[in-house]
Amino acid sequence: MSKLGRWLFGELIAGLRSEEFRIGAGNVATLTGRELSAQFFSPIAYVVIAVFLVVSGIFFGAETFQPGGEASCRALFQVLPIILVFVLPMLTMRLMSEEYRNGTIESLMTAPVRDLEVILGKFLGSFIFFLVLLGSTLIYPLLVSVWGPLDMGLAFSSYVGLALMGALYIAVGLFFSTCTRNQVIAVLCSFVLLAILTLLADYLARSFEGTLRVVLQQVSLLAHYQDFARGLIDTNHTLFFVTSTALFLFFAVKVLEFRRWR
Amino acid sequence: MITVKNLTKRYGPVPAIADVTFDIASEETGNIIGFLGPNGAGKSTTIRILTCFQPATSGSAVVAGYDVFRESVQVRRQIGYLAENAPLYPEMRAREYLNFRGKLHRMSPAERKKAIDRVTERCWLGEFVDRPIGQLSKGMRQRVGLADALLHDPKVVFLDEPTIGLDPNQIRETRKLIRELGERHVVFLSSHILHEIEQICTHTIIIAGGRILAQGSPKALQEQISAGSKLITEIKGSEAEVESAVKGLAGVDSVQSEGVDGWCRLTIGANGSSDIREAIFKLTSEKGWTMREMRREVASLEDFFIKITAEQRLA
Numbered sequence: 081m082s083k084l085g086r087w088l089f090g091e092l093i094a095g096l097r098s099e100e101f102r103i104g105a106g107n108v109a110t111l112t113g114r115e116l117s118a119q120f121f122s123p124i125a126y127v128v129i130a131v132f133l134v135v136s137g138i139f140f141g142a143e144t145f146q147p148g149g150e151a152s153c154r155a156l157f158q159v160l161p162i163i164l165v166f167v168l169p170m171l172t173m174r175l176m177s178e179e180y181r182n183g184t185i186e187s188l189m190t191a192p193v194r195d196l197e198v199i200l201g202k203f204l205g206s207f208i209f210f211l212v213l214l215g216s217t218l219i220y221p222l223l224v225s226v227w228g229p230l231d232m233g234l235a236f237s238s239y240v241g242l243a244l245m246g247a248l249y250i251a252v253g254l255f256f257s258t259c260t261r262n263q264v265i266a267v268l269c270s271f272v273l274l275a276i277l278t279l280l281a282d283y284l285a286r287s288f289e290g291t292l293r294v295v296l297q298q299v300s301l302l303a304h305y306q307d308f309a310r311g312l313i314d315t316n317h318t319l320f321f322v323t324s325t326a327l328f329l330f331f332a333v334k335v336l337e338f339r340r341w342r
Numbered sequence: 343m344i345t346v347k348n349l350t351k352r353y354g355p356v357p358a359i360a361d362v363t364f365d366i367a368s369e370e371t372g373n374i375i376g377f378l379g380p381n382g383a384g385k386s387t388t389i390r391i392l393t394c395f396q397p398a399t400s401g402s403a404v405v406a407g408y409d410v411f412r413e414s415v416q417v418r419r420q421i422g423y424l425a426e427n428a429p430l431y432p433e434m435r436a437r438e439y440l441n442f443r444g445k446l447h448r449m450s451p452a453e454r455k456k457a458i459d460r461v462t463e464r465c466w467l468g469e470f471v472d473r474p475i476g477q478l479s480k481g482m483r484q485r486v487g488l489a490d491a492l493l494h495d496p497k498v499v500f501l502d503e504p505t506i507g508l509d510p511n512q513i514r515e516t517r518k519l520i521r522e523l524g525e526r527h528v529v530f531l532s533s534h535i536l537h538e539i540e541q542i543c544t545h546t547i548i549i550a551g552g553r554i555l556a557q558g559s560p561k562a563l564q565e566q567i568s569a570g571s572k573l574i575t576e577i578k579g580s581e582a583e584v585e586s587a588v589k590g591l592a593g594v595d596s597v598q599s600e601g602v603d604g605w606c607r608l609t610i611g612a613n614g615s616s617d618i619r620e621a622i623f624k625l626t627s628e629k630g631w632t633m634r635e636m637r638r639e640v641a642s643l644e645d646f647f648i649k650i651t652a653e654q655r656l657a
Contacts (some may be wrong), residue, residue, distance in 0.1 A: 182429050190425075
């Protein structure tokens with residue numbers, strides 16, 4: 081074990097130090113920067129921010145911020161993953177579809193960049209934008225903490241869970257955007273898949289027995305999120321979100337490669 | 343600089359290009375290569391393969407010393423590409439866009455600044471370099487695309503229909519620029535406009551229906567095509583007699599005759615490049631025939647191009 085471990089570690093370090101990795105990381109940073117600025121320039125992004133803040137604000141005002149209520153943001157953290165199902169596909173739909181439609185994909189892919197770098201740049205750009213969006217909700221726990229003792233640990237783990245979940249949503253949206261030049265198709269497909277994984281799977285799991293129930297519980301994103309919302313950062317769930325995000329990014333790279341061959 | 347062997351690309355069962363082979367940009371061909379063909383001939387497909395945007399179905403291509411399939415990233419470092427209609431990000435300013443592209447080509451900040459100043463001057467971007475691309479006119483966007491293609495001082499520049507949609511003034515400026523580029527870079531430009539290619543290119547490749555039909559310098563092409571020129575003459579005499587006499591002359595390849603109000607009109611195809619006009623004159627005077635017309639129908643590059651374009655439409 082230790083021999084294999086040392087070899088793997090050595091390979092990893094060598095890989096991180098290599099010229100190729102340095103170039104790749106540089107390209108990813110460049111593409112991320114462009115994507116981030118493109119997000120801030122697109123009118124959709126502002127609609128998304130507005131919708132997100134209004135809806136989460138209504139929930140916060142109606143459920144949490146009540147006189148005599150408990151000093152926690154529990155209700156808010158329960159509803160945010162569901163709001164994100166509607167909001168994030170709108171951010172990700174244009175990622176690749178717009179490049180296909182405008183033809184800019186041609187100048188992008190004839191520059192010395194790899195498919196993986198393009199996908200990672202798109203992903204990170206949107207992810208950072210999403211973190212800014214998520215950061216704007218920090219005002220709610222802050223408000224609560226003014227009026228009562230807030231459970232900081234719980235708020236922290238909930239935000240970790242939301243960030244991980246958002247990353248997966250973005251990866252799914254990016255995957256569908258890579259599949260089509262039509263943004264409407266991209267947004268609908270990602271919305272449907274996320275709705276199934278987040279809302280339907282959880283609901284169905286309760287109405288089935290045996291193996292099917294276990295499977296549904298395992299794919300249900302809300303079930304994986306629950307521990308974070310309870311204040312627990314579990315490696316198991318963290319790994320689930322990280323690997324599924326990686327899986328969808330991998331699919332996106334493969335689709336991008338495949339589209340070249342057509 | 344560009345070597346292409348048996349390149350074929352199929353979209354489904356239909357080949358967009360088939361067996362395309364050429365070898366260009368050497369002392370012989372000069373630096374400005376024209377890729378001429380009607381719309382839908384396979385020009386863009388070929389360029390997309392050479393710029394590593396799409397892989398070919400079969401065949402091989404080497405650009406600037408690297409294989410486009412196996413060493414695609416290296417190829418992409420050596421080339422500049424202006425795609426058809428110059429697709430750009432409308433929300434960026436031209437300078438931001440060029441800066442972004444420079445970063446992708448791993449240029450340092452100082453190099454990027456110098457290069458952007460250089461291409462801004464070269465492509466007459468002027469103060470438009472600080473405007474958002476979405477606000478620029480079609481011609482100006484084309485220049486930004488061109489500036490992008492030249493930014494990293496590439497060995498080979500691919501221009502896909504660089505003058506399409508420009509006004510006459512801009513077309514003239516672009517041609518002048520391309521001629522200048524030929525001094526430092528290999529320029530591979532596609533066009534469906536014949537006289538554009540005739541004016542600026544040192545080597546022309548004609549493609550139609552996905553196949554290469556002819557290639558060479560404009561002069562060589564002209565000779566190759568005019569070899570098929572015809573001689574038309576009208577002689578008074580019996581059709582059969584005149585036809586057989588002319589057929590007997592040395593250098594005559596084919597004779598077609600038809601009677602036109604008592605005259606015999608002959609369409610004569612000469613063998614290779616031999617000039618048979620004198621022989622025909624001598625023949626008529628020997629036989630005592632009268633001649634009322636003799637003219638040569640020289641096939642021009644334009645006729646040839648129109649012919650292949652028409653053939654492709656029929657196919």
